[in-house]
Amino acid sequence: MRIPLTRYGWPEVVVFPAVVLAVMVVLLLVGIAHLPLWTVLLVEAVLAVVLLWLLSFFRDPYRLPPLDSRNLLAPADGRITDIEILDEDASRTEPTLRIGIFLSIFDAHINRAPCNVRVEKIAYKKGLYKNAKNPESAKVNESNDVHLVRTDNPRDKLIVRQISGAIARRIVCETRQGRELAGGEKFGMIKFGSRTELYVPIRQNQKCLAEVGDKIKAGVTVLVRYE
Numbered sequence: 458m459r460i461p462l463t464r465y466g467w468p469e470v471v472v473f474p475a476v477v478l479a480v481m482v483v484l485l486l487v488g489i490a491h492l493p494l495w496t497v498l499l500v501e502a503v504l505a506v507v508l509l510w511l512l513s514f515f516r517d518p519y520r521l522p523p524l525d526s527r528n529l530l531a532p533a534d535g536r537i538t539d540i541e542i543l544d545e546d547a548s549r550t551e552p553t554l555r556i557g558i559f560l561s562i563f564d565a566h567i568n569r570a571p572c573n574v575r576v577e578k579i580a581y582k583k584g585l586y587k588n589a590k591n592p593e594s595a596k597v598n599e600s601n602d603v604h605l606v607r608t609d610n611p612r613d614k615l616i617v618r619q620i621s622g623a624i625a626r627r628i629v630c631e632t633r634q635g636r637e638l639a640g641g642e643k644f645g646m647i648k649f650g651s652r653t654e655l656y657v658p659i660r661q662n663q664k665c666l667a668e669v670g671d672k673i674k675a676g677v678t679v680l681v682r683y684e
Contacts (some may be wrong), residue, residue, distance in 0.1 A: 463567055465629045465646040466515035477508045514649070516565055520676040522641030526609040529571045529681035530640055531673040532617045533653035535560040539592045540669055542659065552659045556667055556680055559590050559652055560622075566646045568619060568630075569676040570638035571655060574605035577614065578634055589622030589652035598652075601628045603644070608637060611683065616656035624649040641676030657681055 462470055481504045488497045522530055539557040543549065560566055584599040599621040607613050619628045630645040638644060647653070657663075660683065667673070667680040 461517050461519075462512065462515050463517040463643075463646060465567065465631065465643075466648070469648065470512075470515040473511050474508055477504055477511065480504060481508075510562075514562065514566065517567060517643075518565055520569070520641055520674065522569075522639075522676045523679065526573065526640075527683040528640070528679045529615070529655070529657060530569065531558065531675050531678040531680050532568050532571050532655050533558050533560055533673075533675045534564040534566070535653070535673060537667050537669055537671045537673060538590060540665065540667060541592070543656075554657045554659050554665060554681070556655045556657075556665075557592050557595070557652065558654065558673065560647065562624065562649060565675070566648065566651065567643050567675060568617065568645045568647070568653060570605070570640055570642045570644060571615060571617065571680070572640040573608045574615065574638050574640075575608055576632050576634055576636045576638065577604040577606050579603055579630060579632070581628075581630075584621070586621055586623055589620060594622070594652060595620050595654055598622070599628065601630050601645075603630060603632065605638075611660065613658050613660070615658075616654075618654040618656070619645065619647050620652040620654065621647060622649075622651045655680060 481501055535558040538559045541555045543553045543555055545551060580602040582600050585597045587594045587598055601619040603617045605615045627648045632644040662684045664682050
């Protein structure tokens with residue numbers, strides 16, 4: 458039977474709920490003798506909500522990616538906060554479309570491949586932990602760039618950038634250089650509120666289907682399509 462919790466959450470997915478459960482048991486056994494019943498029940502209810510949220514945060518929802526090699530799928534759950542065209546500069550040789558996705562503490566935080574790709578390299582950068590809603594956080598926050606090459610035509614080079622937020626303190630990336638990923642395949646997560654960006658070279662036969670404000674699902678929502 459499939460357990461709908463991600464392995465990327467270990468050990469937090471065990472330790473944090475265990476601590477909350479222990480506090481709930483102690484409160485029930487000890488607190489009821491020294492506190493009013495309504496106080497005990499209120500605190501127990503709050504702790505139960507915290508426990509449910511902890512388990513929900515590390516959920517691993519089943520996703521069935523659309524089988525179309527023309528699609529670039531969302532690499533993360535969340536809401537699109539910004540879409541920008543970046544000009545050529547020292548770090549890129551052609552105009553690039555950047556799509557920013559903010560993941561709240563209530564979104565599933567698993568990252569997925571946007572299409573069939575091969576991992577070209579992975580570049581981790583230490584940084585700050587500013588609010589991930591702000592696009593500027595991508596420049597200064599802790600981040601991890603997963604450089605990808607499409608294995609279908611066109612063989613464009615893509616980047617999925619995992620960015621820590623004000624609450625997030627750990628980026629998990631379990632893929633490696635040279636590995637091939639199928640569209641929608643899981644490769645990591647960012648723990649406790651974060652940002653994910655998708656970088657795509659601009660092509661004439663390409664259409665951006667995403668709009669600022671869209672609520673999206675990783676491995677399901679189509680952000681860009683090659684015509």
